[in-house]
Amino acid sequence: MGLWDMIVESWEEACEEVYHPKLSRGTVLRIELTRLGIIGFDHYGIYAGNKKVIHFSEGKIRKESLEKFIEGAGIFNGNFVEVMTFSSSATEDITLEESYQRAKSCIGMEGYDVLDSNCEHFALWCRTGEAFSGQAFGSNSDLFDMPTAAIAVNIPRMIGQAFNKLGMERSREIGISGIVDV
DSSP: OOOHHHHHHHHHHHHHHHHHEEETTEEEEEEEEEETEEEEEEEEEEEEEEEEEEEEEETTTEEEHHHHTTTTTTTTTTTTEEEOOOOOOHHHHHHHHHHHHHHHTTTTTTBBBBTBBBBHHHHHHHHHSSEEETTTSEEEEETTTTTOOOOOOOHHHHHHHHOTTTTEEEEEEEEEGGGGEO
8 A cells, every 4th residue: 555545545544434424313522621621531422313412410310402512512523423332242231222211211311420320421321221330449339229722631431441341442433413314
């Protein structure tokens, strides 16, 4: 493979992240939020279709627009969401539609706690059945066990990577203005 082919292939791979705008309901989305301009943390939600997200915010699980979901994002990622994937064994029992239905059934639920029941616990429970948060030092939550451009240091993300037992990783990044429902 020549140098030109390698450059073209790298460019196509980079563009694929932004130019692959299709999302299915039930997909886990992540955005990096910042506070005080330097403290970064990850915020998670479940894509609900029609450019809406179900997420745990302001102490309550709510369904809101993508624009509301990304409020507070840093200047470097303010118009993009990250699409998360998981190891096949973590999601084999729950379809994307079931993930969406789980999220929908929790709208209005309260009980947010940064270490015991946060947005990551919620989103991962919807998609994998396990209410787990790597950012909260690998904690599990009992809340969901029910029958149905500032340069920021994201310490919670680093902690989350250390406790990544579900094989979660970033699949791609999508500009919110170009998202298309599957």
